[in-house]
Amino acid sequence: MSATKKTVVADYLREALSRGDYRPGDRLPGEEELADELDVSRATARLGMRILQDEGRVSIRVGRGAFVADHHPVMHKASPDGSDDPARFDLGYHDRLRQAGYGNIDEKVKVSLDTMRPKVAKRLVDAADGRAASGGLVVIRSSEYYVDGGLWQSHVTYFPFGIANNTP
Numbered sequence: 189m190s191a192t193k194k195t196v197v198a199d200y201l202r203e204a205l206s207r208g209d210y211r212p213g214d215r216l217p218g219e220e221e222l223a224d225e226l227d228v229s230r231a232t233a234r235l236g237m238r239i240l241q242d243e244g245r246v247s248i249r250v251g252r253g254a255f256v257a258d259h260h261p262v263m264h265k266a267s268p269d270g271s272d273d274p275a276r277f278d279l280g281y282h283d284r285l286r287q288a289g290y291g292n293i294d295e296k297v298k299v300s301l302d303t304m305r306p307k308v309a310k311r312l313v314d315a316a317d318g319r320a321a322s323g324g325l326v327v328i329r330s331s332e333y334y335v336d337g338g339l340w341q342s343h344v345t346y347f348p349f350g351i352a353n354n355t356p
Contacts, residue, residue, distance in 0.1 A: 197239075198236040216256065295331065297332075300328050324348070330343075331344075
């Protein structure tokens with residue numbers, strides 16, 4: 189599978205940042221320069237930069253350009269003791285985020301039951317019959333993690349009802 193052109197731009201810039209070609213505060217090449225160098229349109233170069241902006245690696249200032257942000261990623265590792273997500277979040281992520289200088293940390297979890305959509309059914313296998321039928325029931329778990337009031341991580345997990353039924 190080949191990467192999209194905007195992903196190629198984002199990967200190119202990520203690699204340059206990793207090599208240390210640019211330091212926090214440095215101005216990145218402009219859209220036109222990136223477009224010429226990578227043989228993409230200016231719009232595609234802009235989209236690639238926005239990916240890095242969404243990751244917190246770049247600050248884009250309208251009319252001034254894109255600048256390297258002082259990016260400090262926080263490593264998130266699953267706990268080896270097999271504790272559930274809330275415990276792992278409270279015991280692991282909280283400490284690492286606080287050590288990185290973040291203060292207000294919150295988690296919101298929503299669990300619901302819905303009809304399984306065909307796109308989801310294609311990817312799930314029910315323990316009872318070895319397949320998940322479109323139109324059957326699915327348990328949906330949505331988790332959102334907030335740091336200093338901003339959304340930090342979001343994910344949705346689908347479980348066939350036959351597997352998730354009668355679990356806490």
